[in-house]
Amino acid sequence: MSVFFIITNIISFVLKTHQNFRIPSITVSYDPHEKQTIDDNDFAGAIATFKQFTVPHPYFFYVDFACNIFFTIELLVRTIFAPSLRKFFRSPLTLIDLIATGAFYLDWITSDLVVHSAQADTIDFLSIVCILRLFKLTKHFAGLKIIIQTFKNSAEELLLLVFFVALAIVTFAALVYYAERIENNPNNQFTSIPAGLWWSLITICTVGFGDMVPKTYPGMLVGSLCALMGVLTIALPVPVIVANFSNLYSHTQARAKLPKKRRRVLQAHEVKVPSVLKHSKYRGKSDSMIPTDDENNETKITPTTRLVQPQPHKISSASSHIAAFFHMVQQQRQQPPMPHQVP
Template identity: 55%
Template sequence: MGGDPPPPHTGNVMDGENRIILNVGGIRYETYKATLKKIPATRLSRLTEALANYDPILNEYFFDRHPGVFTQVLNYYRTGKLHYPTNVCGPLFEEELEFWGLDSNQVEPCCWSTYSIHRDTQATLAILDKLDIDSEKPSEEEIARMFGYEDDYVAGTLSTWQRLKPRIWSLFDEPYSCMGAKVVAVVSVFFICVSVLSFCLKTHPDMRMPSLCNITVNSSQNSTAWIIVKEKTVPYKAFFYIELVCNAWFTFELAVRSVVSPNLVHFVKSPVNVIDFVATLSFYTDILLQNSVAHKIDQSDILEFFSIIRILRLFKLTRHSPGLKILIHTFKASAKELTLLVFFLVLGIVVFASLVYYAERLQPNPMNNFKSIPEGLWWAIVTMTTVGYGDMVPKTYLGMFVGALCALAGVLTIALPVPVIVSNFSMFYSHTQHEVLDSSYPMVPVPFD
């Protein structure tokens, strides 16, 4: 009536031959060979018993890789969806995918935001490589390479100046290199604070004295007389001597640092050094122009206005304060978020300035403060930044409604990028502290018996 019946358990035997056992990091996984063929040109799709990691006794393939990541890799072969394990670091996940021959861009959209955080973090922390914050003290060979004396150092023919120059440089440019450098840093910070304080105090009315001048007038009896007139007020003479001493130190410091700098081009291009040079130059320029030009100009205060550049010396504190360095580089790393903030603020300012201008004109309003849209721009800026001076306020109900929307829009616009900036600062600070700890406690090899 037909052929012989099939042998028993034939299906089970064929099923067992199609199975494959994978031992990844000590954890065994079992699947079908057909499953691993779903994604061609990968490591798992090319498994053969001739490979060195195949164990014929246990009938399994052994891979000394991360088992947690492999769970998601095997699931990708089964379902065609690659998910990101939250308990694994991003670079480790990428390294494992590269080993298995998979593309990290195939991560599912639901996991992409969590997975891609590490890329932004690495890009942000890459900026710290350019910082010099309490890092480990360089060796003599590294210092010689920095100053271009590597050949002389290896040959042992360093001159006295070549040995002295790096020491002077670290004394003035590395505040934490030695006790002498800390003393120089304290003196520099002291003169910066005194200079800024003097610049501010000399504008106070109690710190100024009248500048008197004699004027000849004709009297009623065809005779002339002299009268004393208060022309203006000038700072006390003591402020000049205080600034003279401060700028003498700044000049000396700038000259020494430029002479002993490892790279003069980088020194000149540094924004802090440019500010220091311009601020110091402005003091000497004021002295030269004060007597030759000031008396010829009615509004001689215009010369004092340009001396405001000296207040920028506060940025020199970044050389002595790691926190200020981190803050400045936080703003650099958050440039995209800050640009987005400015864009939405400008957009909102223009829109609400236009709306409030026309809203105040729709109803009778004799006390209308919004005479034009440019005047409304000032009100929109003050309102969106939640300052609210109160010098310009809408009087109509429609204008008040526009003002309420403007205030709410300002709060939301400013609040959106703030968490990103705070996160970047926290990341910078924690990473910097980690580097300081690493340099303070270097790894010491432990000998084995």
């Protein structure tokens, strides 16, 4: 049900910006100092109508209203049954719901007060947040979870990529600015280094809109080096990201083949150690056997943790066998020796 309302709300948000689904907003003005002639008759005052603005069709309001009513009820229910309100309101998806739903109600309340003004444009801009509700679909599609987790695991590589791209953008923007000034160039488009930042970014990303191009040979040389540098810079971290995605995808496929009761076993960081095992005698002697404590003071096993966990059913079974063995030996010792029979 939630997926249906999310998709419906986004489709409505997109379609109501199309001209075929908008109607003109008629503005009527009256000027008492001008005269208006109708059928050769002069009248004091003039009435003028303007159709400068268009507004979405009223049907879109009813669709958005129904969707936001559902989102409001869902948000209230999730707030009531949330185990921790602090974690719930710190969740990005919750913040997206609050901003998007609040923007709709704010637009509805102030629609008659701020018409075609800067405040109305600001409220309309906040409604863009409803598109971010697509991230809520990650709960229903495993592929989206894998992609998001891949970017989380590749955060260091992505930050390194951003650093090198920013360094290359500034460097080549300065180089092309001075390269275009070496020779006489009356059609120089690189009037400053900030103006060259746009060209450098587009060239490094191998897009090349063509709105700004170097005209001199030194500038062309700098442009060629900038394009080659962009290919090398962007291509270097791609194998690491692909490897992380492949590992997560293989792990997800392996878990999907297991029974539902055993799928949680592979999540080592989610396994909680019983309070009995917190004693040092149950821990190994390796340095890697270091459990982590969460907010509830419950020890969790990290992926590198190895704890010697006794299994109660196996211990009880072994103890019963040992006790039966010693009992049998004791009975044999208490029995009198058998007389020797001579044939």
